């Protein structure tokens with residue numbers, strides 16, 4: 594049987610594993626930070642109509658620049674942003690890949706602060722960009738002086754900061770991003786995939802855009818919008834950044850069907866985003882109940898919670914799965930991550946946690 598090793602694959606990809614959260618068919622799936630609520634009927638209908646209207650013209654290529662969709666997304670973001678400030682692709686993973694293609698690549702480097710989103714180093718790898726893995730503070734925050742020290746040490750071409758951070762849930766004050774921007778020579782990507790779940794008092798880095806042409810705010814419809822299957826991510830930045838990613842994007846990368854579906858979803862956002870408050874309630878419930886039981890839990894501004902288990906988190910992950918609850922081992926020794934789902938899913942998780950963790954305290 595032929596294996597990858599038998600192929601003339603790039604040397605730097607040998608021995609690597611693909612990104613792969615298990616996709617298992619179990620009753621309670623809380624492992625990939627999806628929105629547990631199905632798309633509501635009115636939005637299903639609107640997306641159906643929008644897609645139907647495209648079908649006869651599928652003999653033609655779609656709008657290469659996705660202008661109508663970008664216009665809707667700019668309207669959603671506010672902050673005085675226009676179509677020229679926004680770019681969209683098949684998930685924010687693709688947006689970030691395009692940024693690395695345009696601003697990274699062979700001979701260039703990207704710096705990130707772990708524990709953070711595992712795709713950032715993988716996207717760097719795939720684009721031939723050297724990844725520099727610095728660390729967050731022990732409480733999972735990031736002090737401006739610590740971030741600036743790493744930038745001075747490594748002088749990266751790109752800096753990735755995730756806020757609220759996956760997998761810890763930690764939101765950063767825009768002042769930290771501002772300090773990074775003032776010191777970094779390269780592009781600064783703030784991954785705000787979970788920003789809609791932030792607690793009051795946490796601000797988006799969008800507020801910094803008018804003064805910083807090297808800042809890129811990355812967003813997605815996969816989480817709060819409950820549109821993970823629709824694959825739509827986007828960025829907000831100076832129009833020059835949008836010009837730059839157009840140099841590397843594939844022609845017609847967003848299908849007519851994707852554009853129409855996403856547009857309808859953004860237009861009907863009130864209905865989609867109505868689940869955010871319920872999810873935040875379950876998130877806060879997980880934090881509170883686990884803490885009451887004496888479990889160490891990271892503060893969360895996202896739709897998931899990182900909590901401490903035994904040193905052997907793999908065994909605990911399996912114990913949850915044995916009880917029909919799929920959560921995430923993010924490879925952090927002694928910690929597991931659970932997505933806040935519906936009330937019933939959260940109850941199932943908390944019941945399993947009571948059985949599994951009570952023996953460990």
Ligand code: PMP
Nearest residue numbers: 684685686710759786813815826
């Ligand atoms: N950024 C972060 C921090 C994420 O956690 C995720 C999803 N796991 C993404 C980006 C990518 O999401 P998508 O490609 O679905 O937009």
